[in-house]
Amino acid sequence: MVFLFNDKLSEAFTVMKTESKIAENTPRHPLKDLILEVKNITKEVNSPEGLLTIVKDINLSVERGKPISLVGPSGSGKTTLLAIMAGLDLPTRGSVNLLGSNITSMNEDQRAQIRAQDVGFVFQSFHLMPRLSALDNVMLPLEIAGDPDAIEKSQIALDQVGLSARSKNFATQLSGGEKQRVAIARAIVNKPKILFADEPTGNLDQKSSNAVTDLLFSINELINTTLVLVTHDLLLAEKCEDLYELSDGSLL
């Protein structure tokens, strides 16, 4: 199964490579070419027990094309840190430089524009729209961007994850592994420069989990998309070049 995906990916990404000028012009794993830089990030929230610090004084940087992983037990602040790095949330203090822009000083719509152009997401709960077909789900980011070739590009992306035959199926008609592959197709359809994945295998059985893992690393390899992976699965985390471990909101 995994092998089959990789075959399909190799073939499909050849097409994508020719289409993506950014990918063509970007050298693989250039040294010190930072795509993401996190400086002194702290996130505090109000709770019934008083002010609660979720993450504290985090500093990290990610080089372009380099897969990294954030690991830690439940409640250690992994997902909050990912949300801040991706511009889905704002820190209480500190700054985030994503793709050369300080996203912590931007408003929501400006951050949304960055996400629309260069960022992809994969979630633990898949978050597919249940009333839309697999194809419609994949098309969503392109439609938001007003891409006239949304259908063709989405069909290619579905083909890349080995689900072109199920493009008409609704999300509720797919298995867990299939849902996550549709979610990955949706994440890569706009050829993001950076892909954030939050516990992508957390809801999957071992077999599906392996397939999804292989798929993510193949994407990283073949189109030079930077992969930021949040997981508490150490085996998965160790496949990344850099591994950061969080405990009680601080990097170890």
Next chain:
Amino acid sequence: MIKGFRYGLNKFWSEALSGDLLILSLSIILAVTSISSVSFLGDRLQTSMKLQASSILGADLVLRSASVIDPKYLELGIANNLETAETITFLSMVITDDDNLLTSIKTTSESYPLRGELIVTDFNGSPIQNNGSPPTGHVWIEPKIVETLNIKNSSEISIGNKVLKVDGIIQDFPDRNSSFVGFYPIAIANINDISDMGVIQTGSRVVYRSMFSGSTRNLNNFINDIGEIPADIRLQQAEDVGDELGEALGESVTFFNLASLFTIIISVISAMMAVRRYATRNLLQASLMKVFGASKLFILGHQIMQLLLIILFATLLGLLCGYALQSLIISTLQGILTTDLPAPSFKPLVLGFVTSIFVVFATASPYLKILSQTEPIRILRNDFSINLSNNLTIYLVALVTMFIFLGILFQDIKLLSYILMALIFVTAALYAIGKILIILLGSINFSSGIGWKIGLKNIVNRGNESILQIIIFGLSLLFLIVLAETRTDLIDSWSETLEEDTPNYFLFNIQEYDIANVTSYFLETANFSPSYTPLIRGRLLSAKRAGSDELSSENLMEREANLTWQESLPKSNKISKGEWWNQESTTAEVSIDAEVAESMNLEIGDELFFSAGGSKFSAIVTSFREIEWESFSPNFFFILSPSAGQSLPNSYITSIKISEQSNIMNSFTQRFPTITSVDLGAVIQQIRNTVSSASLAVQYIFLLTLIAGILALVASVFSNRDQRTKETAIMHAIGANRLIIFQSAAAEFFILGILSGLTAIIFAVILSSIIFSQFLDLLYSPNILILGLSFAIGVIFIFISGILSIRKTIYTSPVITLRES
């Protein structure tokens, strides 16, 4: 935003067909159907009623007096670009060589009538005229004069000193009820012949009418120009006689408005629930869109486009349904409406769109804000709930917007104020009841019945959600119960108007010496004895305020008065002010119709001066009466006490009920030729038709509100269906059997239904009594059957629809349910 519009347009059908927008669409369709059908109906009825009212007057505006009207008013009318006409009507004998007949002579100017149609035929029945007046020296007469006096074509008749040639038969004329002589046959002559007739002397009973027609603006200018008119001239406009089209029609229009108002309020409630569910289900999509880079404007554009398309399609469908419904009602009311109805205007179309835009944006705009401002981080938190504190603002916004809109739409601040107060009080009461329920259930430790225990605990756990459902159930039931009661009592009161034994003949001119023979005639032929009421022909001369010595004839416009004297209050009369006299009283007293007293500015204690039978006398006003004219019993504006009226010369009048199949009235008129009999059968039948048609029309409109009410209940039950489904599946998965799941849902909906039903009944009784007394002028007594049935049906409906909403989950594998949810 344009991208959002485009996206909304592309995705509309797939999202519309998914069912989330279904209840919202149905709410709009019902609100638009209701408002447009009532508006289509009101529009056409109003125009028709105005035409009919104008036709009753023969003009748009009439100046009427018992004395000659200054010609300056006609000149002012012409100066204001109005059409004008004149009539002078009086009673006189029509004399032929062999016989004579007391007739109402109507002399008209050439432009008569200004509204309605005068239809005159020759003796062969061919039409010869449809307006104007006969040439001088000519006269047109009604068929009754032809038959009674055996008149042939071109015969000559005399009216006073003038000999006139008969060359037309009057088939119809518009202002039939405009003179005091409704029961006498009519002859129409040229107004220029009146001086030659020489019949009008000082003190003659004459009605002078100056008639005017034209545009509303010109009529208003005219009214401004004439300023204050003398007290003996009465100004009548088409609007004033609208009531003559029938109380039933007027009351049914009030009911239509009330039903339409309730339908819109209930539709707003169901739209609120539908929009809430739509927003909750769309929160994931909006958050996801944000994650993938959608701006606020994109999401706003997407949602607005969806709602605009919903408005467009649902409004068009609602307008079609509204037009169909009003056509059905118009065809039902055809018996009442005698004129051809004008085509409806475009007003209902505009109103339909305005209503649906209002319903959607009053309920959806706060949610649009929530959706467009949703934080993308919700995706990572898996948080797609909208908390109730946000909803309270939403409902407040919806309530305020709704009342501003309804205020503009219905322009009845009094009614809306009562409804608003009812809404606030009932909502507060239901909220308090819900809170108490949650506290009580939370403190009780149930020892047995696991299913029931879970159900009751669910009410506590859902907290504000349970309170919201109690409020929505209660409000929907409240409006349905009030309307059901109004409908039933209205129809009952109409049916009581004409009972089986309503008289269908009036007999006039019965002299004292006729009474024994007339009584024995009816005892022999129909086995009943009529009761006779004295009829005194008199005149009201002047009035004197109590404690003043000044006599006044101001405001006593029509001084001709048919009087009677009575020992006791007639059955169809009710004292509204003052007291009925003691039979032993020796004081001359008079009781007056309350409306006449008001129009003449009379008060209890005033002294009225009359002349009758050649003598003058006075009587003190001791009571005002409300008269039930529909009883078809002899009724009088002025009733004298025995001491005032007993000695005056009088004839008698009676009303009797004769079977329609019986022909005893033919032999009666032959045996008693001096007694005038008037057949009211056709009038009574028309009223019966009016009542049954109006009742049916009311049923149709009620049905519409009922559907809206059911939709609101369904919307409320389904508003948290997703949450219930998930909970049911989890219960199922951890081992609860179907019976336990059924019992828990049953307990929850049963308690919610009972509490909201009981509160709705209490407030329905209060609101109904206000509506009955303030808007329908009916006496309210709670209809136990309606209240009981509404309560039972309401509770059962909530219970069954609640069970049905989770039925699928009970019979489906929890794995499938959880995967789908």
